[in-house]
Amino acid sequence: MTRYLLRKIVIYLVTFFVAVTIDWAIPRFMPGDPVEGLLARMQAQPEAAAHLSGYYTQAFGFDVPLWQQYLNFWAALFHGDLGLSIANFPTPVTELIWGALPYTLALLVPAILLSFWAGNKVGALAARRKVLDNTVLPVGYVLTATPQMWLAIILAWLFASTYAFFPVTGAYSLALQPEWSLEFTRSFLHHWILPFLALFLVAFGGWAIGMRNMIIYELEADYSNYLASLGAPTKLVRKYAYRNALLPQITGLALALGAVVAGAIVVEIVFAYPGLGTLTLNAIENRDYFLMQGIFLFLIVGVLIANFVIDVAYVIIDPRTRIGMQGGA
């Protein structure tokens, strides 16, 4: 177990190192100088521009060689410092990210967990009921093949624009500011439903199909037939089939996390939801390298941690993994 975990940790650390390096490098090797972009946006007169250029170059740490910028980046990273936002200078990037993160998590976490739970349940149910199977299978295929952004646009058009059941944009009413009150909570939930559905439905379709196929496969496995021939009740057989079918689904969950995060980013943009997705768009539009870098770093770390948790959970759920590890497979 310890060896397995150590091996995993090393793999994750290497992945982290490479990802962070790429994250650092990409904005720096993109065309366009952020300081010059900022000066152009400021419309600073030439008299002030020269002074400002020197000031910003130093403030962003661009006045040292690239290798030193790289080392400084790592040093700052370990102090939790992701630098200063360019577009919102001198707001620290971490402050912007912490502000947006709750909104993204409020969409992502329930969408991931509920779609996984509901998708698996419905998929399992479908596998043994012909009528349900005939519905779940095509609907599931359509949902899982739908890009989240497209579904978001359709939902917004249908339920916010054509029939104004839900608001078009934002995370809460424009007349409110975040506060602890029934009115704000109601408004928050009202605004949350459509973006949540856009993420939930797509993922739901995928899990439902996956589980439906896995259950059919498991029910035809030898152990199921053996159990049935021993006279075990059908429900018991299905219970074991479900447990076994869940394992590849959990692996799938780890693999799908990145895609779901990417989906959340575009869905947020459609609904102007003030989370990391909207912040990313803002960062890109304003050439805010440090903010882009910070957001990507957060996403990288988030996905890595979630994968690690799933890896550990897998060991606990599936005894074969533990046995395999002990046997030095």
Add this chain to the structure above:
Amino acid sequence: MSRSRRRGPLAIGGAVLLAALVAVLLGATVAGAGERSAFALPRAQTLYMSGSQWSPYGDVNPAKTWDYSTGTIGLAFETPFRYDPLAGKFIPWLATNGAWRTSNVYVMTIRSGVKFSDGTLLTPRDVKYSFDLLKIPTHAQHALWASTGLQSVKVVGRTVVFTFAGKPGYQQFDFYRYNVAIVPQHVFSKFSKVDLTTGNLSPSAIVATGPYRYLSGASSTAQTFVWQRRGDWWATKALSLTPAPKYVVDIHNTSNAAAFANFQAGNIDLFNNFAPRAAISGSAKTYFNKAPFHLGANTTWLFPNTTRKPLNDPQFRRALAYSVNMNQILVKSYQGLVNKASPTGLLPIWSKWIDAKAVAKYGFSYNPTKAKAILAAAGYKDKDGNGYVENKDGSDISLSIQCPNGWSDWMTSIQVIADSAKSVGIKITPSYPDYGTLVDDRGHARFDLVLANDRQYSNTPWTYYQYIFQLPILDNQTTVNYERFSSQKAWDLTQLLDRTPTSNTKAYQTVMTQLQTVFMKNLPAIPLWYNGMWAMFNTKYWTNWPSATGGHYTTTAWNNYWQMTSIDMLTHLRAANSS
């Protein structure tokens, strides 16, 4: 049965856990929200607007003229004067009057009885302090001290005296008279120089004289920035002015489409985003009730890189100018939402200075035959018969034209420009780099042709000529003279214009005529169309919006317009239910 009993609590537990998680996240959003309003804003007393703020953070530093929260200057901080661009007049504001005592001494009398929002009285010392702040070299408005000849600002009784060395830069100084925010010395003197010029000031720093005070929204994720009307604004007593909306809410933009959806849903009253022609319908009103519907706010220019062949040849540029099918751009890209620019490039607000004779002699308009004739006369011929003219030395001409990717109206327009150039034998290929790349290339002269429209309404065409002619040319031209047109004569004339008071009408017109002539003879930039001051008004909650038939005010919440006449838009609005 036993299984369902076992799963029941588990499912309930899971649901509770999930609900708890959502509650925690909700709590985190609330905790990160900064100051709060304890109630929902009453719709009938609130003006919602969009199209100004594209950045998520609400900064209120008046020195950061490029990205302070909408209304920081205008709604909160005020300026000594305002400028009415449609009437061409200065409006005394925090100063009751101002005049040149001698040719290089300007005296401004500061209004009595004006109180900052903390109850302190505004004094001439605050005005002097505010102008002195611009001495800091990293202040975006440092040019006041660096290039107008200003030597000192002194307080004498209720007046503030500005003394210049030699002939002052009258035009620039006039510009700063309505653009320098007057801040309270007793509050701002506590900030460091860095904070004063480039820092984010917290909303507690908004101790200002204007009609509104900060209510909420200074948070990195706030969707709106909210201003609340002050009950004790000086102009209510002194000038009988009171802005109608009790609350002004500026919505942070994420996209024009999202903002438009909100406008359509009736959630926005003043819509300053771009929207296509088809959007103007129903209760959506505009300044003009027919095309072009909006005031023209700035000129869109086609900048040629005059350091490259053949764009260094004025005759080639002239032929290019004649080749542009402007009507097609107006129809195809804008469906009539904009007007063709004058060949001088000057905005309609400066039309009285346009010399019609000079325009008749040196102007241009779409004329492909003439474009071909100019090319031929200048020696650009299609010797190899491929349909495109070659350089005089016989080498191929293949130019690129750029605009930022995603600026759809401009993208269509440069296609039209390329197509019309093709019809006269000039090979131009459109390209759409992202904005950052374009800015970088533009600054370093790594382009052939590029579109830009940075300069807006102002008190003086000097801002336009400085934009086109400023010398010296630096390694990186971040804000002016993108085309790198190096004419000492033109720059001297621009400086002469700066040093000619507008009141000296005759001398001013003479310089203006000379500048227009130099400009049109050389065409260092080709004026295309007047980009609109995009503004649609929702009349459901507020009426009496500015219009061509009454209420001639600037129609936008964009920054730097409040201290023109956008504030008048608010003082003249009427609640729909009371009219």
